Amino acid sequence: MAMTGPRGDTAWEVLETRLLSDNWARLTTSLLRVRLRDGTVQEQWREAYDRGDGACILPFDPVRRHVLLGRQFRWPAAQNGDDPFLVEAAAGLLDDAAPEARIRAEAQEELGLTLDVPRFLFSLYMSPGSVTERLHFFSATYGATDAQARFGGLREEGEEIEIMDIPLKEALTMIEDGTIRDAKTVILLQYAALHLMPED
Ligand SMILES: Nc1nc2c(ncn2[C@@H]2O[C@H](COP(=O)(O)OP(=O)(O)O[C@H]3O[C@H](CO)[C@@H](O)[C@H](O)[C@@H]3O)[C@@H](O)[C@H]2O)c(=O)[nH]1
Ligand SMILES: [Mg+2]
Structure with missing residues (x-):
């Protein structure tokens, strides 16, 4: 063999x-x-x-202990009979770009955020039984004045993303109560609670 x-x-x-x-x-x-x-x-x-590989990012504000997420419509969740509006970390397909370049562009497109220095965390298979995609995870810091846009996404691609600038604590509660149902987002929020903004 x-x-x-x-x-x-x-x-x-x-x-x-x-x-x-x-x-x-x-x-x-x-x-x-x-x-x-x-x-x-x-x-x-x-x-x-x-679909190729992808990249995702959790922007976090260490001063206010906030994170920046987006809420958007996902057809596969609707097809699965679930509420199709998912709260997620910004993410995008690489389309042959380098992961860091792609995540800078996605942060701008989806969150209206110009990243300083994205930090690479790890690369994970999200659904290795059937999907080839490896997802590259990043974090970056942001501040209150950087997060001004209320909606993001590319209109011409049918995206409308409601931007959510919320306390990490609230986001963690949203995992517990089932509001956050996206795996990459749970991974990033738990990473933030453990390593980026641990409680004293
Ligand atoms: N025409 C067409 N367009 C599609 C289709 N499926 C998705 N699209 C469009 O393709 C674009 C993809 O947007 P990206 O931001 O690049 O990707 P994403 O859908 O957010 O995917 C990211 O998140 C996924 C879910 O967590 C990840 O699986 C993936 O790696 C990636 O990081 C969106 O505008 C979406 O509407 C389709 O079947 N047909
Ligand atoms: Mg996206």
């Missing part, structure tokens, strides 16, 4: 890949031949949805 994991785990090779959809993103299905540790060989069809 072509590929083997570094610890002697599953060996695998790709036998065939078929394109299922190439409209907004690329959806493919691939036939894999895998050999399990006990020597069993299996053939598995696996689909992967590829």
Whole structure:
């Protein structure tokens, strides 16, 4: 078999890949031949949805202990029968840009915020069972006078983002009561509570 994991785990090779959809993103299905540790060989069809990688950012104000988030409509949440207005950290697809350059542009477009120096935190797979995307996480500081816009997003792309300049404490409560339901946002808020603005 072509590929083997570094610890002697599953060996695998790709036998065939078929394109299922190439409209907004690329959806493919691939036939894999895998050999399990006990020597069993299996053939598995696996689909992967590829929109490229993304970047997201949590701007935080250490003076007021605030964070800057946005609330926007998300069709997949609506399709899932959920309230489609999600409170999220600003984020965007890389579209082949470098993560830091992309996150500077997104902060401007979605939050009306000119970033000073974004700090890279980590890169995570958000849904590794079916989505290829790796999301690059950043933080940056901002101040009360930097957060003046009430709405952000690119109108021509159908975006309308309500900007929320709120206390970290309130945002953490919104996780507990189910108002914040977006994984990247929960990760960033918990990171802020642990490392960026810990309680004394
Ligand atoms: N035509 C078309 N446009 C789409 C479609 N799906 C999304 N769009 C548009 O494509 C743009 C993508 O906006 P970005 O800000 O670049 O990305 P995002 O949707 O905010 O995605 C970010 O957040 C996701 C969810 O947390 C992340 O998964 C992703 O990595 C990224 O960081 C939006 O204007 C959106 O309306 C589609 O199926 N068709
Ligand atoms: Mg976005």
